[in-house]
Amino acid sequence: MTPGELALASGNHTPVTRFILLGFSSYPDLQELLFGAFLLIYAMTVVGNLGMLALILTDPRLHSPMYFFLSVLSFLDICYSSVVTPKLLVNFLASDKSISFEGCVAQLTFFVAHVTAESFLLASMAYGRFTAIRRPLHYSAVMTKGTCLRLVAASYALGGANSALQAGDVFVLPFCGPNQVAHFFCDIPPPLRLACANTATVRVVQRVVSALVTLVPAAVIVASYGWVLVAIGKMRSAAGRDKALSTCASHFLAIAIFYGTVVFTYVHPRGFASDISGQVVSVSYTIIIPMLNPFICSLRTKEVKGALQRQLRARTCPC
Template identity: 55%
Template sequence: MCTTVENCTQVTRFVLLGLTEQEGLKGTLFVLFLFIYSVTLTGNLGMITLIHTDPQLHTPMYFFLSVLSFTDSSFSTVNTPKLLENFLASSQSISFAACVVQMALMSLHGTVECLLLAIMAYDRLTAICHPLLYHTFMSQRSCIQLVAATYTASVANSALLTGSIFKLPYCGPNIINHYFCDIPPVLRLACADTAEVEAIIFISSALIILFTVTIILASYAYILVTVCRMRSLAAQSKALSTCASHLAIICLFYGSVTFMYAQPSSPSSMDQNKFVSVFYTVVIPMLNPLIYSLRNKDVKIALKRRCLSKLPS
């Protein structure tokens, strides 16, 4: 085992084992994932277009939703095209530099997603619990600053994680048991002690998850107390309906991530993790715009208005 980059031959390419090694399934999976990816891009880009062209949706909540849609479409684009390519190509390899970029972008968008969900919970807290001060707290400037801070923190976190992982020497083997350059399978290939890097990853991930989950839980606890104090059932229903879509997305995202990372690491868990990864990197980005469009009255009205405006008079 080499301990420095200088005394070993550095790996220049990694081989991705992919989602499955069964040749008979690859054609079917290619069609399935191509469909999912198409729906993801259509849904998220359509949501962004609808929000930015409909004046009724020019509110902080929908501004954050448009940023979430951009993040979801980008998140999916980082790994799905490579997954589709690997279903068709005989050699499922990726260059060292491309692996670094892919991991950096996956870390970036994953962090952005966590922070955005927390910001959206705070937005609902302000709207329901402090309606008279809502536009003061959530002004256009404040919303832009929150998104800018989110991306700044996410870039810093991604740079820290990716830099720590790829400063280690990689001299073989070069086979990644995954369909993209995820942190755990790549770290297993390092030709050096990874304890320090694993500690950095654990602390960074724990801080982000604890920070965002605390904000989300505290926000919804405060919202629940406020809703229970409302005397009107109609007001209670309206308040809770604005939170339903956001809560559904939170449950899907954190549920799949927790399921994947909370279980003990084992050779069999790596194969299981690949399929769980599909859910939060490919399926959830497709579901988010569908959840908001199907469960949100304002979005459905705006979509109907948009469709009617396209009809010939």
């Protein structure tokens, strides 16, 4: 039985109005050190992604579908990192580590919406790379501005639908007993363990839906990059092969890290809600990956390096 079901069986029917986020509270001596480390990471995330957004928006040479998707990726990384990290930073220093029931609902809703949108956005980026390398003559006709906007809108729509479904399934359940969430934010599995009801059906739905919104885009990505590698292998120009491989390798690295950690958390048949390994993995995709994406996906490309150099020269040139 879950803690919530035990509470219901014991006759404790007090409705839960606040949850306590235990997070990393088992390490009291490290709270200030962890606060400093996560504050630095969050600052680098915001500055790095905002900088990438500004660079892409202000440099006409980066006004292409690939960099449009990268700018949206930067925006998503700022959003879902900001849903989680500020509350975590406050909890490192505050004695009251609670969050209201409504706040928990809002945090889970916005987090799931942005993570799901990023999942489908990464699939759109892979399709864009496939089109650019596999069908270069048709690229401008296929990846038009309208197509890119529709792909981003579809990513957000699917994110919103998944968020509404997941949050609705979890918080429609009664919470009447324990309120200690064994996590540093309101993710799906930890509050689910506290519900005073049989959650077997909800867990099945959660895993099936999570599998669909991660494995389906992942399959699109693997298929797209598979065809891309075939196309790269047929290139006659060594310089062209090196450029294509460099761009695709950096994108695929970011994608592999993101999907690997998300699948580990949501699709794996065993729950990691109360296990420290689950929290470590969650730190990876909620806090670390948003910081790394600008460096992995963008700063390794020659176009972005060139744009950055032009911006620096424009600001330092005395003429």
